Amino acid sequence: MNVYEEFIEGMKQNNLNKEAIIDVLNRYVDGHDFLQRLENFKNKEGERREYRGVIYSDEYEQDDDEYFGRHHVLFYSGNGDEDYDIVNDEELYPYISAACEFYIRKHAEKEKIIKELLLKIKETYSHSQSPSE
Template sequence: MGKKCNKVSVSLTLNRYVNSNCFLELLDDMKNKLSDYNQSYAMIFSEDYDDPYDEFYFGENVICFFSGLGYDDVEDIIGYEEFYKYLVPACEFYVERRHPEHKKKVKRKLKEIRKAYGLKNSPRRQKHIGGLKICFFKKERKRT
């Protein structure tokens, strides 16, 4: 059995993205390193803070994930390679459970993201990459 991921904010944010109506557009934003944030979650690219003396600076070539409201805020900072390891299962969930018709588009976008982040091509990845097991939940529809 794979171990669960310990990056709570990463999983929660990607879960929201996968269950949104604009996941394909969000993949384009990820490729272009465009940050996304609101009151309860965020994905912020380090390119937004290029001054190491800025109080909000958190490093180079990393992504900061934030989730929570108030005093229970959770923050995870991960590099591009680790982020990609979380993104692949999220994309697999999106294709398998939500939009099988987007399989080719998602595959193309993942390749574009790898290239944009300067990640080396790697051998075919297994479903649970490196022992990571990430759970994504299909959004419940309101019953009327």
């Protein structure tokens, strides 16, 4: 089993099955700048490339044509109209957490910093919604 398949299998074992999110996170975990990607999630900074990226709903106003809900994150991977997944802030954390656990298994020496960033990410997304939303 290659690393990509191993990552997908790990996500499935955690009942995480949104393909665009898995694809984007797999590329992040497999890249050399995973720590920077986690910083970006902590700061709600998306990355947009031609065929892959992360977009935060905070970037749009409610009356914009592109608006896709409040406190949501859109992941896209591919060039088709259906090659995306949208999750709310609460649904996002398990994906990032599973990606971090996978990364730690491959890079045990970075466990402390990854767990610190993961805690900050959890705080960021747990405070972004009020109970009435």
